[in-house]
Each structure stands twice: as structure tokens, then as C-alpha cells.
Amino acid sequence: MQLFMPRCMEGNEMSVYIDDKILLGVEKPARYTGGEVNSIIKDHETTPIKFAFCFPDVYEVAMSHLGGQILYSIINDRSDALCERIFAPWTDMEKAMRDTGIPLFSLETKTSAREFDCLGFTLQYEMSYTNILNMLDLSGIKVRRQERSQDDPLVCAGGPCAFNPEPLADVVDFFLIGEGEEKIHSILDVLGKKLGKEESLRLLGNIEGIYVPALRDENRVLKVKKVIIKDLDTAPYPEKPIVPYINIVHDRTMIEVFRGCIRGCRFCQAGFIYRPVREKTPDLLVEEAGKKLDSTGYDDISLASLSTSDYSKLGELTDRLLELTNEKNTGLSLPSLRADNFSMELMDKVQKVRKSGLTFAPEAGTQRLRDVINKNVTEEEMLKTAEIAFKGGWTTMKLYFMLGLPTETLEDVKGIADIAWKIKQVYRQHGNASKKQLNLTVSTAFFVPKPFTPFQWEAQITTEEMTKRQQYLFDLLKKANIKYNWHDYKLSHLEGIISRGDRKLGQAIIKAWEKGCRFDGWAEYFNYTKWMEAFDECGIDPLEYTGERKESEDLPWDFIDIGVRKKFLLAERKSAYENATSPNCREECLACGAACFGGGVCFEHNQN
Amino acid sequence: MSIIRIKFIKGNEVKFISHLDMMNTFQRAIRRAGLESEYSKGFNPQMQMVFGAPLSLGFTSEAEYADLSFVKDYEPETIMEKLGAELPSGLDLQEAAVRKSNKNIMADISFAEYTFVIKGLEDLNDVGKSIMDCDELMVEKTRNGKTRKINIKPLILEFETAGSKGRLLAVAGNSGNLNPRLLSEAMSIKYDRNIEFTDINRSRQFVERNGVKMNPLAKEAMETK
Ligand code: SF4
Numbered sequence: 001m002q003l004f005m006p007r008c009m010e011g012n013e014m015s016v017y018i019d020d021k022i023l024l025g026v027e028k029p030a031r032y033t034g035g036e037v038n039s040i041i042k043d044h045e046t047t048p049i050k051f052a053f054c055f056p057d058v059y060e061v062a063m064s065h066l067g068g069q070i071l072y073s074i075i076n077d078r079s080d081a082l083c084e085r086i087f088a089p090w091t092d093m094e095k096a097m098r099d100t101g102i103p104l105f106s107l108e109t110k111t112s113a114r115e116f117d118c119l120g121f122t123l124q125y126e127m128s129y130t131n132i133l134n135m136l137d138l139s140g141i142k143v144r145r146q147e148r149s150q151d152d153p154l155v156c157a158g159g160p161c162a163f164n165p166e167p168l169a170d171v172v173d174f175f176l177i178g179e180g181e182e183k184i185h186s187i188l189d190v191l192g193k194k195l196g197k198e199e200s201l202r203l204l205g206n207i208e209g210i211y212v213p214a215l216r217d218e219n220r221v222l223k224v225k226k227v228i229i230k231d232l233d234t235a236p237y238p239e240k241p242i243v244p245y246i247n248i249v250h251d252r253t254m255i256e257v258f259r260g261c262i263r264g265c266r267f268c269q270a271g272f273i274y275r276p277v278r279e280k281t282p283d284l285l286v287e288e289a290g291k292k293l294d295s296t297g298y299d300d301i302s303l304a305s306l307s308t309s310d311y312s313k314l315g316e317l318t319d320r321l322l323e324l325t326n327e328k329n330t331g332l333s334l335p336s337l338r339a340d341n342f343s344m345e346l347m348d349k350v351q352k353v354r355k356s357g358l359t360f361a362p363e364a365g366t367q368r369l370r371d372v373i374n375k376n377v378t379e380e381e382m383l384k385t386a387e388i389a390f391k392g393g394w395t396t397m398k399l400y401f402m403l404g405l406p407t408e409t410l411e412d413v414k415g416i417a418d419i420a421w422k423i424k425q426v427y428r429q430h431g432n433a434s435k436k437q438l439n440l441t442v443s444t445a446f447f448v449p450k451p452f453t454p455f456q457w458e459a460q461i462t463t464e465e466m467t468k469r470q471q472y473l474f475d476l477l478k479k480a481n482i483k484y485n486w487h488d489y490k491l492s493h494l495e496g497i498i499s500r501g502d503r504k505l506g507q508a509i510i511k512a513w514e515k516g517c518r519f520d521g522w523a524e525y526f527n528y529t530k531w532m533e534a535f536d537e538c539g540i541d542p543l544e545y546t547g548e549r550k551e552s553e554d555l556p557w558d559f560i561d562i563g564v565r566k567k568f569l570l571a572e573r574k575s576a577y578e579n580a581t582s583p584n585c586r587e588e589c590l591a592c593g594a595a596c597f598g599g600g601v602c603f604e605h606n607q608n
Numbered sequence: 609m610s611i612i613r614i615k616f617i618k619g620n621e622v623k624f625i626s627h628l629d630m631m632n633t634f635q636r637a638i639r640r641a642g643l644e645s646e647y648s649k650g651f652n653p654q655m656q657m658v659f660g661a662p663l664s665l666g667f668t669s670e671a672e673y674a675d676l677s678f679v680k681d682y683e684p685e686t687i688m689e690k691l692g693a694e695l696p697s698g699l700d701l702q703e704a705a706v707r708k709s710n711k712n713i714m715a716d717i718s719f720a721e722y723t724f725v726i727k728g729l730e731d732l733n734d735v736g737k738s739i740m741d742c743d744e745l746m747v748e749k750t751r752n753g754k755t756r757k758i759n760i761k762p763l764i765l766e767f768e769t770a771g772s773k774g775r776l777l778a779v780a781g782n783s784g785n786l787n788p789r790l791l792s793e794a795m796s797i798k799y800d801r802n803i804e805f806t807d808i809n810r811s812r813q814f815v816e817r818n819g820v821k822m823n824p825l826a827k828e829a830m831e832t833k
Contacts, residue, residue, distance in 0.1 A: 020806065024666045029624040037636070037696045243636060245622075245629045297636030297694075328639075329647070 014044065014115045016105040026092045030246045031059035034085075034107035037243040038295065040072075041108050042082040044115075049081035049192045052106055052116040052153075055088070056131035057124075057521070062087040063242070064249035066256060066304055067122060067159070071180055073238035081188050084108040086119070088131045089138070091519065097138060104138040113139035117191045118154045121172070123161035126498040127491070127521035129168065132157075133513040136171070143510055145173050145214070150197055156187075163226070163273050164451040164557040167501035167509060169213035173201060177560055178209045178226035179259075181235055211560070225561040230599035232259060232278045237288055240295040252300035252333070253292045255285055257317065261306040262585040262601060265363070266374045266576055267405065269450040270306055272564050275592065276600030277310075277585060282317045289321060293328055300331040308334055309343050312586075312604075318346055335359075343385075357439075358389055361400040364408075365415025371579045372407055374572075379419060386423050390431035396439040397423065403469050404447040404461040406576065413469050416442065417476035424482065442477055443485040444470070446492035449546075450499050451557045452564065454572035459548040460496035463489055490528040494520070497535075497545040502556040505545065508538040565593035609646065610681045613707045614691075615825055618669040621698030627662035630699075634674065637694040643687070646677035658712040660813060660824075661720065661780055664787060669810035673713045673824050708831045716829070719765065719821055720780035721812040722788045725772050728796075728803040736768035739795070747794040760786055760794055767791075774805065780813065 023029035044050065053071055055062030062068065062085070075083035084106035089097060096102070104113040113119060113135070121132050133143045136155065142148050145155065157168060158176035165175040176183060187210075190203045198214075205212040209227030216222050229235045241253070260277035261270060280288075289301050301321060303311075311317065318334070325332045334346060347358075362377055364370045370377065386397065401416050420442050427438040446466055449458045461469075466489035477484045498505065512534035519525040535542050549555060551570060558566070568590070575582055582590060585601045595602035618630070625633065635655045638645050647653040656677035663669050676687070684704035692701040729735055739745070745761040763786035766777035778786035792805045814821040815829050822829050 020666055023624055029665065030626070030629065033621070033624050035621045035696060035698060037633075037640075245625045245633060247629075294640065297639035299635075299639065329653075 014111050016102055016110045016112055018102060022096045026096060027090060028246055032093060036245055038240040039108055039242050040076045047082045049188050050116045051075050051081060051083045052086045052113060052119050053083055054086045054119050054121045054135060056121060056128040056135060057088050058090050059087050060248040063244045066254050069238045069241045071184060074181060074184055074236050080192060086113055088135055103140050104135055114141060116153045118156060121157045122159040123157050124159050125521060126161055126495055129509050130513040130517045130520055133510060134518045144170050160273060163560055165211055166503045166556045167498060167506045169503050170506050174204050175211040176209055177211055177224055179228050182227040182229050183207055183209050222559055223561055224559060228597055230597060232280045233284050239291045241292060243296045252302045253296055253298045254302050254304040255289050257285055257303050257305045257311045262310055263307060264374055264582060264584060266454040266572055267447060269453050272452045273562050275564055275594035276597060276602045278600040279312060282313050282320060285317060286320045286324060290324055293330060300333060301325060302333045302335060357396040357398055358394050359398045363402050364405055364412060365401060365419060366412045368579055369405060369408060369412045371581050372576045373405055374581050376581055383422060383426055386426045387430050390427050395436050398441045401444045402447045403444045404466060406455060406458045410472060413473050414476060416473055417480060420482050421480050441483040441485060445487045446489060448492060448495045448499055452562055454569045454576060457549040457551055460546040463493050491526055494531055497542045500545055505540060508534045508540050511538055563594040563596050568592040610678050611707045612676050612682060612684055612687050612704050613713060613825055614674050614676060614701060615703040616672050617700040617702060618663060618672050619698040620668055623666055623668050626665060631659060637691060640694045641690040643690055644679045646679050658714050660713045660717045663810060667808045667810060671810055671813045675707055675713045703825050705825050705830055713824060715782060716815045716824060717781040717813050718816040719777060719814040720810055721777045722808055723775050723811050724788060724805040724808040726769060726774045726805055728801055739767050745794045747790055760790055
């Protein structure tokens with residue numbers, strides 16, 4: 001189905017003209033005008049390979065994504081290729097575009113999306129899937145790959161959600177499983193051959209890490225192994241990131257200190273799909289920070305990684321970065337630190353004056369349940385850290401938890417309120433309670449079982465259970481007079497359905513989009529009823545997808561090989577049920593299988 | 609320490625960048641250029657810079673001004689060269705000079721001239737003259753949710769049309785300000801039809817010294833109050 005027929009482009013004209021009046025009528029028109037510092041404009045006439053980096057969300061979110069900037073600079077560094085950006089227009093702009101027949105266009109040259117050789121989407125969260133369909137439609141491209149023509153661009157997708165590609169396998173021509181930097185050149189080389197679609201896909205299918213659904217249609221047994229950059233120090237990074245005009249989510253220089261996570265929290269997909277952990281050396285990071293500050297003019301550096309405290313040379317790195325930031329009159333922020341003493345000292349060094357919020361993510365309310373999920377933090381540690389923090393003048397704290405984790409009981413839920421209450425008492429004793437009240441917030445999200453985690457077989461609790469547990473916690477926290485932020489259980493439920501979806505489920509995603517769903521991750525546009533109707537009309541029982549999976553069952557994503565073996569995930573699941581924790585990669589290697597990539601943390605000991 | 613007044617063009621490419629975002633853009637350009645800006649003291653040090661009256665979203669300008677404070681005594685040529693090289697396309701540095709007076713550009717601007725294309729005039733003659741000759745020109749202005757009627761005539765110094773082209777010289781700055789869009793609304797009411805200005809461009813701005821309008825970078829303006 002195609003909802004939108006863009007106005008015909010006249011002759012050879014590929015650029016889209018957008019009248020001032022349209023831009024004056026939408027919120028933040030600078031989302032659509034491009035021209036930012038360090039954006040790159042190349043000549044379409046003389047550059048043979050045309051790639052569009054597509055992010056299925058609004059500009060401010062898209063531009064905060066580090067991976068996009070990396071890909072952008074790698075592709076544009078090639079003389080035979082160009083990369084431009086295409087993002088989801090906000091609903092006001094979408095309406096204006098549909099009303100006036102303007103097709104989806106790139107920010108750099110306002111080229112119609114259809115004119116590119118390849119549209120590369122990044123799949124960061126399931127709730128952006130309908131936006132992908134919508135963007136294809138706005139481009140005048142049919143959403144089902146089987147219905148598209150030779151002239152349409154190839155549609156590809158990568159990013160964390162691509163590890164379970166089947167829900168989008170009827171939409172996407174090829175998926176890249178793993179880290180894009182590793183194989184982007186091989187992809188561009190194929191595109192450069194300018195072959196027919198089938199031939200290109202056949203060649204792409206031979207590249208490691210690439211999954212071509214059309215080849216699977218032919219019933220060929222496929223096994224696709226993820227690709228990673230073995231040595232991050234040799235990985236290219238953008239020396240000149242684009243500097244947006246408007247405020248974006250992360251308005252600062254971002255430095256990726258390492259990839260992956262050594263911890264192996266059993267609910268966390270990133271902790272497994274990005275294995276093994278690979279670090280960059282401080283030398284390189286300091287150099288990178290300096291170059292990026294010089295080329296952007298940003299006044300803040302932020303370290304972007306899953307759990308910054310686990311960087312093995314964090315002390316050295318922050319000391320050297322502080323030298324740099326003092327010299328350049330800029331700030332340094334350290335998000336995602338662990339709640340331990342060392343991290344507190346660091347925070348103190350970094351933020352001499354401003355004591356902004358402190359964030360802890362114990363995830364579960366009792367030690368038993370924290371052991372189940374392998375979150376190695378004790379209540380004692382947390383209270384001790386809180387004490388140091390409060391003595392040091394901190395007055396704001398946020399606590400993050402999950403509801404509905406496997407084996408959770410109301411006892412565990414009550415544990416959340418207990419921890420929060422104890423932290424309040426610590427503040428009363430050690431904080432500046434007479435001058436300023438503690439600003440404490442508890443936030444909960446619902447557990448969503450994700451592929452490639454030890455919990456990939458677990459059931460997600462029902463929506464009735466969700467509301468019950470949330471209400472229970474709400475009442476407890478209210479009594480204790482503690483602020484509570486919660487997630488919409490309907491959104492978590494939908495995420496639970498899609499994240500372990502299969503190809504059949506893809507039909508319901510298309511149906512939901514046809515019914516008008518888009519920007520599902522945005523509360524103001526999320527429409528649960530339409531989604532449930534879509535499942536119903538496609539003959540899909542959501543509970544089949546959120547329910548428990550048998551260990552003997554073939555899972556839709558089993559044909560993807562992330563290095564970590566299924567046997568290992570099963571063993572971890574078993575440990576979870578025995579309330580047994582597992583050591584992190586640096587304490588003891590459990591031979592998960594990721595060592596097959598021949599790099600990273602798995603070989604750190606051999607080097608020393 | 610030096611305060612440098614700059615004049616720059618805000619072109620088509622950046623006409624949808626808001627005033628605040630444009631200030632951010634200048635700050636980042638100054639950092640990239642390696643120029644040592646003066647910072648405010650305190651908790652959250654801010655780069656010291658003052659811009660002239662904000663330009664509405666969608667307007668271009670050939671005459672924007674800002675006063676930039678530096679820790680060092682930079683020559684205007686240094687600023688032209690280094691800052692000029694770092695500004696994104698669409699923002700073009702035109703002139704720079706050391707400001708000695710203590711009146712910043714925001715407080716100093718008194719008049720602004722705009723050019724635009726007028727739509728909806730077709731069969732009307734002598735529009736410029738009839739606007740200039742009328743005693744009052746009423747229009748509704750909504751501010752903070754309250755709507756009131758105001759007379760914009762006293763803010764208009766010159767207004768003329770030639771074909772579909774228009775030119776307006778109006779009071780600007782702290783003592784009153786007339787957005788050309790408000791004039792088009794007033795004209796729509798007066799002529800009882802839809803009159804629209806497009807391609808609005810701020811072509812000149814002036815400060816005032818002893819009753820004389822002058823270029824904000826004129827020697828006299830930069831040295832006396
Ligand atoms: S092989 Fe060992 S060190 Fe490497 S990721 Fe797996 S558990 Fe960690």
C-alpha cells in the first residue's frame with residue numbers, strides 16, 4: 001500500500017523546493033534547512049555513490065546519535081561517495097509535505113530520497129519502526145520490498161534492533177548486523193558497481209555481517225555472523241562532527257571511550273550484543289577530544305559509553321581531559337558512573353562548583369533480585385556512596401528501577417520503596433537538610449525481554465500485573481512522600497511484543513502504520529488502541545509474543561550469531577534462577593564465546 | 609581588553625535560525641577561531657556579547673550588528689579574518705571596528721529599514737503616500753495572551769512602494785519597534801483585503817547622535833554616547 005504520491009519532479013530536477021511559507025508554519029524550521037557547520041555538500045553529478053543516512057526520529061534525537069556522525073564522516077571521506085542526512089519530519093511538517101506534495105528530502109542538498117542509491121536506517125528502538133515506513137512512504141517508495149521497483153533505492157538497516165531483523169524483513173532489503181564502520185566500505189563498493197537490484201543483493205549477501213531477507217525467501221539456510229571493529233584505536237572517528245544550529249538532546253562533544261560492557265546484567269541486550277568490550281587508549285581519546293573541540297567550538301565534553309566507571313584507565317583519562325578542558329575553558333561531564341567511592345571522587349574533581357543530579361540504577365529493590373539480574377551493587381554500597389555524596393553537598397538524586405523482572409514478587413517491589421526511604425534518612429543525617437530539602441526521584445520502567453540476553457525466554461508480565469505492581473509502589477512512595485516517575489505500561493507491553501517479533505509480526509507493524517501510527521515513542525502520538533486493532537486484524541495474539549518461550553524452541557533470531565553462545569545464555573538463565581551472580585569479564589572470563597572475534601577484554605590478560 | 613563592533617549579513621541559508629541559536633553559533637565560531645572572549649563571572653560563565661534587535665524568523669538582513677568583548681586587544685582586522693573564516697555560510701562578516709563608547713548595540717539601535725515584496729496590492733495606487741498621509745494606522749497586537757489595539761503610525765518614518773516592491777523605515781530598539789508584518793496586517797485592515805509581505809529583508813539599521821541618524825559603525829557613533 002502506498003499512501004502518498006509525491007508531486008512529480010520536473011525533468012532532471014532532483015532538488016526539492018520548499019516555500020518559506022511552509023517553513024514559517026512549522027515548529028523549529030531549522031530542523032529541515034541543513035547548512036550546519038561541518039555538514040558536507042558534494043556534487044551529485046560527479047559523485048557516483050549516493051548514500052543517505054536515515055534516522056527514523058526527529059532532528060534533535062537524530063543528531064545526538066554518535067553512530068550517524070561516524071558513518072557520515074567515513075562515507076564522505078571517500079571521493080567516490082557522498083552521504084547526506086534524512087530524518088523523520090515532525091508531524092506538522094509531514095502534514096505540510098503531504099498537503100503540498102513535497103517528497104522526503106535530504107538536509108544537505110534537499111535531494112529527494114528516491115534519488116539516492118541506498119537509504120540506510122538505524123534501528124535504535126522498536127518504537128521507531130512505524131517512522132521508517134512513514135519515511136519510505138513520504139519518499140514515494142512502497143513499504144514492502146517485494147513491491148518496489150528496480151529504480152527504487154536499496155533500503156538497509158543496522159543498529160541494535162537489527163539483531164532481530166525479522167519483524168522488518170519484508171521492508172528492508174538488507175541488514176547490517178554489528179558495527180557499521182567495519183563493512184560500510186564493502187557495501188559502498190557494491191553500490192558503486194551500479195548493478196541491478198538482484199545482483200547487488202546477491203553480492204551484498206556474501207559480505208560478512210549482512211543479512212539479505214530475499215535470499216532467505218529462497219529457503220537458503222543462512223547463518224549471519226555479526227561484525228565488529230576488533231581494535232577501536234584503529235577505528236575512524238569524525239574529526240569534524242556536524243554542529244547543529246538548534247539545541248539537540250546531547251549538545252556537546254561526545255567521546256566514546258569503549259564499546260560494550262563487562263558486566264553482563266542479564267536483562268541488558270547491549271551487554272551481550274556488543275561483546276567483547278573494546279577500549280580506546282587515553283592518548284587517542286585526548287587527541288580525539290582536542291580535535292573535536294577545535295572543530296566544533298562546543299563548550300562541553302561528555303564521555304559516552306555504557307558504564308563509564310568500567311574504563312580501565314578512567315583516572316588517567318579524566319586527569320588529562322581536565323587539563324584540556326581547563327586550557328580551553330570548557331566543561332567535562334561524566335554520565336553513567338557507578339555508585340562507588342572512586343566515581344564520587346571523580347565527580348567532585350570534575351564538577352567543582354555545580355552539583356547537578358546524581359543517578360543510581362540499582363534496577364531491583366532487593367539483594368535477591370539484584371543477584372537474579374546480576375546487577376552487582378549492594379545496598380550498603382549505595383547508602384555509603386549516598387552518604388559521601390550528601391556530605392559533599394549533593395542535593396538531587398535519581399534512582400532507576402525495573403518492574404516485572406523475572407521472579408519478582410511484591411516483596412521486591414516494596415524493596416524499592418525501602419531503599420528510597422533509607423536514602424532519605426541518610427540525607428537527614430549527613431546532608432544539608434536544614435538548608436535544602438533532598439530532591440529524590442524514583443523512576444521505574446517495565447522489564448522487556450530482549451533477544452540475545454539470558455532472559456530472552458522469559459515472559460513479560462501481563463498489563464494487569466504491570467498496573468498492579470506500579471500502583472503498589474505508587475502507594476508506598478506516596479506514603480513516604482517520595483517523587484515517582486513511571487513508564488506507560490502500554491508502551492512497555494508493545495515493546496515486549498515487537499522486540500521478540502518474527503516475520504509475521506511485521507505485517508502488523510505495517511498495518512499499524514497504515515492506521516496512522518507513527519512517533520510511537522512520543523507519548524502525545526502513541527496510540528495503543530490502533531496497535532491492538534492492527535494485531536487483531538492480522539490474526540496476531542500479542543500474548544504469544546510476550547509469553548515464555550521454550551528453551552527447545554527455535555527463536556526467530558537464532559540464525560544471527562553474535563559470538564556469545566546460546567549455551568552460555570542458558571547457563572546464565574539457570575544461574576539467575578539460583579540467585580547466583582556471575583563475575584564480570586575482568587574478574588573472570590566465563591568463556592561466553594565472544595573471544596572468537598580475537599580482540600578486546602578477552603585478551604587483556606594475555607597482553608599484560 | 610577590547611570591544612569590537614561587527615556588522616554582518618544574515619542570508620537566505622540561515623534565515624530560519626532563531627536569534628538565540630544564532631548567538632550560540634557565534635559563540636562556537638569564536639571558540640573555533642581561538643579568539644579569547646571575555647566571560648562573565650560566577651557560577652555559569654557566559655561569553656560576553658551583545659546583539660542588536662532580534663530579527664524575526666524567516667527575515668534576511670544585510671545589516672546585523674553585535675558587540676563582542678575580548679580579553680585581548682584585538683585589531684578589527686584579526687576579528688574579520690579569524691571569525692570570518694569560522695562563520696557558517698549565510699553569516700557573512702562585513703565590517704569590524706573598536707567600540708569606545710559605552711553604549712552597547714542593543715541600547716543604541718534606533719531605526720531600521722526593511723525592503724520586501726508586497727502581495728495583494730495589484731490595483732491600488734499611491735499606497736505609500738496614502739499610508740504616510742493617514743493620521744493613524746490601527747492594528748491588533750497580542751502579547752502574553754492579551755490583545756490590544758495599537759496605533760503604529762508614529763513608528764513609521766518612511767514608507768514607499770514601487771510596483772510590488774516596498775521599503776519601510778521605522779523606529780526600532782528600546783524606544784519602540786515596528787515589525788513589518790504588523791504593517792502588513794494594518795494595511796490588510798485598512799484596505800480590507802489580504803496584504804502580505806514576503807522576502808522581508810532588513811537593509812539598514814541606524815543609531816542616533818544629536819538627532820542625526822548614522823551608521824552604527826561610524827566613527828562618531830563609536831566614540832561618543
Ligand atoms: S569471552 Fe570471556 S572476557 Fe570475552 S566477553 Fe565472553 S566472558 Fe567476557
